[in-house]
Amino acid sequence: MLYGAIIGDVVGSRFEFNNYKKKDFDLFHYNCSYTDDTIMSIAIYDACRLIKKEGYEVYEQAEQFFINSMQTWGRNYPNPKGGYGNSFYYWLFNDNPKPYNSFGNGAAMRVSAVGWMFDTLEEVEKYAKWSAKPTHNHPEGIKGAQSVAGAIFLARTTHDKKKIKKYVESYGYKLKSCNFIRPGYQFDVTCQGTVPVAVEAFLESKSFEDAIRLAISMGGDSDTIGAITGSIAEAYYGIPEELITECQKYLPEELLEKLKFEADYKADMWSYNKCAICIHKNCPNKDIITKEKCLDFEKEPNISIFEEYL
Ligand SMILES: [Mg+2]
Secondary structure, eight states, X not given: OOHHHHHHHHHHGXXXXXXXXXXXXXXXXXXXXXXXXXXXXXXXXXXXXXXXXXXXOSHHHHHHHHHHHHHHHXXXXXXXXXXXXXXXXXXXXXXXXXXXXXXXXXXXXXXXXXXXXXXXXXXXXXXXXXXXXXXXXXXXXXXXXXXXXXXXXXXXXXXXXXXXXXXXXXXXXXXXXXXHHGGGOOOOOBHHHHHHHXXXXXXXXXXXXXXXXXXXXXXXXXXHHHHHHHHHHHHHHOOOHHHHHHHHTTSOHHHHHHHTHHHHHHHXXXXXXXXXXXXXXXXXXXXXXXXXXXXXXXXXXXXXXXXXXX
C-alpha cells in the first residue's frame, strides 16, 4: 500500500538534483535515502486510518486529521533528504495553518494510501481531494491527487491499463510517450508537469522494477516521479519481496516500526467491516465486498483469504 511510493522515492532520491536519463542504474545505492514523499505518504495513511475509524463524512471533520497527521510527521522528520518545499515547511510549523493555493506535486506524491483504503472510485476521489485541500487547494493540486489515487484504485481493482489511461486523460492530462517527453523534460515540481509523466512511465512499464527505472529515466523531480509511478505500479503488479527488503535498509528503525502498520491496516479493514476483493472460488462477488456478503465466509472465515489479494 505504501512501499510502491516509498521504493520509488528512495530509488529516485539520488537523482532529484542529478538526473540520469537512462534505465541502467543501480536501483539502490549508498546515496539513496527516504525523502518528504515517504514521510508524507505515511502521514496521509495515518490520517485516513483515523478518519475511517471515526467515520467522518464531511470535510470540516476530516480536515483536522490530515493537518495534524502531516504536521506531526513533518515535525518529527523536519530534515529528510532534499528537505521540504518552502511553503510547505512554513505550513508544517504554523499553528494555524492555511492552504496556500499550491499546485505542487506534493498533493499527488503523498496520496497512495487513499487509493487503497476506500472502496469506491467516488470515495477515493473525495478523500484524495480532502487530502490535498489543507495545503494544495489549487484546482491543479486537487486534480493531481485525485487522478493518482483513482489510478491506484483502478489498478488494484481492474488491472486494466486502458481504463487507467482513459481515466487519467479524463482529467485533461495529455499523455505522450516517454521517448517523446524525455529529451526536453526538465525539473518541474508542478502537479501538471509531473503526474502525466509518472502515469505514462507506469503505462509503458513491463514490471514493477521496470516502472521505477522508466520513471527515474525521465529526469525531473525524480524521487516524486518515482513515488507516483511506484504507487500505481504497486497496485498493478505488486512488489517483489526482495525490493521491499532492500528498501528497508534505507529507512530508520522508527519508520520501519510504523510501516508494520500495513499488517494493522488489514486487521483494520476487517474490523471496519470493509474488505477487499473476494477471491473465494465459489463466491460470485468478484467486486469489493464485506465479509457479510461473502457466501463462503462461514465456511472459510480466514482473513488470509483476503490478505492474499491485498
Ligand atoms: Mg522528495
